[in-house]
Amino acid sequence: xxxxxxxxxxxxxxxxxxxxxxxxxxxxxxxxxxxxxxxxMSEAIAGQFYAVHRERPFFKDLVSFMTSGxxxxxVLEGENAVAKNREIMGATNPANAAPGxxxxxxxxxxxxxxxxxxxxxxNAAIEVAFFxxxxxxxx
Ligand code: CMP
Numbered sequence: 001x002x003x004x005x006x007x008x009x010x011x012x013x014x015x016x017x018x019x020x021x022x023x024x025x026x027x028x029x030x031x032x033x034x035x036x037x038x039x040x041m042s043e044a045i046a047g048q049f050y051a052v053h054r055e056r057p058f059f060k061d062l063v064s065f066m067t068s069g070x071x072x073x074x075v076l077e078g079e080n081a082v083a084k085n086r087e088i089m090g091a092t093n094p095a096n097a098a099p100g101x102x103x104x105x106x107x108x109x110x111x112x113x114x115x116x117x118x119x120x121x122x123n124a125a126i127e128v129a130f131f132x133x134x135x136x137x138x139x
Contacts, residue, residue: 003081004034004137005118006127011069012112014038019072022115025102026076029088035075035137041067049130058111065111073131077139082124085117 007026009019023033041049046066053059076085090101094113097104107113118124128137 002077002079003121003124004075004077004128005082005085005124006116006131007074007076007085007118008116009072009074010112010114010116011065011071012108013106013114014070014072016106018106018114022102022106025088026085029078029084031076031078031081031085031088032139033074034077034139035132036072037074037131037136038070038072040070043067049127061111075128075132075137082118082121086119089115089117 009022013019013022026033043063046063047054050059050062050066053062056062078084088102090097090103090107092103092113093110094103094107095110097107102115103113107115118127
């Protein structure tokens, strides 16, 4: 089925000017960027977005990293978009990511891992709505 998923190009990706190269991976895989915005997350926004990780030992570092520079938030649409995007991204830890994935090719570390993608269709809907109004998504 055609799905939508939330994608974030993280501060390590914008810092190294990799947004076009990463977007090309999405488009080559048949995903369409139907909404996109470059922002600097506040601590409040990052903390809210990652609230599910609040009790994890890496939470503080995660928020500090995600607010350390610009990010690009985007909505990707396509057949099986949630799983397809996770496949293209590769494993969270670039050391475990398969060859040819975004994280294998671009990520610096488990924290500076270049991209975020929703992990389920249910979370995708929540995460898309967190950043985008319906009127900003143009399919
Ligand atoms: P992301 O998909 O954005 O969701 C939570 C993020 O926490 C994850 O990607 C990683 O970049 C980051 N993170 C940092 N340290 C860890 C860790 N030890 N285990 C899992 N995620 C981590």
